[in-house]
Amino acid sequence: MAKQDPNAIGFAVVGLGMGRHHCRSIREAAGAELVAICDIDPGRRAKAAQDYGCRTYASVDELLQDDDVQVVNVAVPTGLHADVAIRVAQSGRHVICEKPLDVNLEKADALIAACDDFGVKLASIFQRRLHPLSKRIKEAVDAGRLGTPHWADIHLYWYRTDGYYAGGNPPGWKGTFKMDGGGACMNQGIHSIDFIGWVMGGVASVYAKTGTFTHAIEAEDVGSVLVTFKNGALGNITCTTSAYPGLTNDFHIFGNRGSIALMDEKVIAWRIMREDGDKDAELAEERELQALYPGSDSSGAADPMAVGFDGHTVHVEDMVRAIHENRDPIITGRDARHAVEICVAIQESARTGREITLDSAR
Ligand SMILES: NC(=O)c1ccc[n+]([C@@H]2O[C@H](COP(=O)([O-])OP(=O)(O)OC[C@H]3O[C@@H](n4cnc5c(N)ncnc54)[C@H](O)[C@@H]3O)[C@@H](O)[C@H]2O)c1
16 A cells, blocks of 8 residues: 555554554644554554554554655553654654653663764654643743743643553553653643743753552553753642542743733633733733633543644644754754653652752752
8 A cells, every 4th residue: 555645744643542643643634644553452553443544563663664655653551662763764754653762761761862863853752741721831932021930830730640641552551660651740741840940941950759559550640840040940740640530730820020920721820910000901911811821621630632733733743843844853852852851850759858950050
């Protein structure tokens, strides 16, 4: 079966859990064509073959014999990301890697280096950063509209069932250090951890306490972290998968000239002082933002597959353009590394009881 559109970039997806979102997003994306999928599970392969009508492979090595494949989306369990993606890079294909890059910095760095060495592009999925509201916040902060930010926090109050942790393939990999790199912070919280690090210009140090309260897992289902950002501001990261039935994902940032508060993707407050002191204009801006971003029903609070796949589509279309324009993807492996660094430091701080300064802040 040849590619249907000879001008489209040929994509393949490895791993058909969240990978099914990748398949849908590739089919939606302009300039992309889903030519193959790969999974070691025959049932998932058969279902995907039926749903997407593309070639199927039982191993990455077989997939990499397929000349139509130019980009591989890696959505296997996290502890296998570098292993699979490095083989993809060695074959000369570009990589879109699910979050996080891998479970530790050694593996994340090996993946980044392999993509450099073999001259292929590495994009990391962090769809929260690509949301238009996230961009508005980043622009406001970078333009100094909030003045000097002195505080930022995220509070992820989510829920995962025992069945969630027992499931997946290999069964039970979620919530393990070896395959998931941690629990509520590294897996569920990492989108928001990446987001807050990006908005604030990086995390310098963390002091964390973690606990495992409601699940039979190795890593944390509650993590509470005091943060010092590289710009000197303070903050907090709270991530849990023990907030039945799955509540909200909140964000706050305060500077000496303004405050922004979100509950999920709903703007609760957007109050930024104006140079001219015009309070009506200040309130009008907040009303505009609240009307544009009233919230959405597609939250991962209780079910990871309930998140929409629009963000994945943006990543796929960006990779298509990055290839045509011979530029880096919008979120590269290097951009995504800091979130892994923060999560690894959170684990170390919780384990040792010490405040951990990140290497990238030294
Ligand atoms: N961006 C997001 O919002 C989001 C949401 C959920 C999960 N994820 C990420 O997606 C990744 C996968 O998570 P999941 O929940 O889908 O896990 P999962 O266990 O449900 O699915 C993983 C799939 O990979 C397959 N697989 C395992 N080893 C393989 C190999 N060597 N070769 C080919 N296939 C293999 C399994 O058979 C399974 O179908 C994780 O890194 C996770 O962090 C991202």
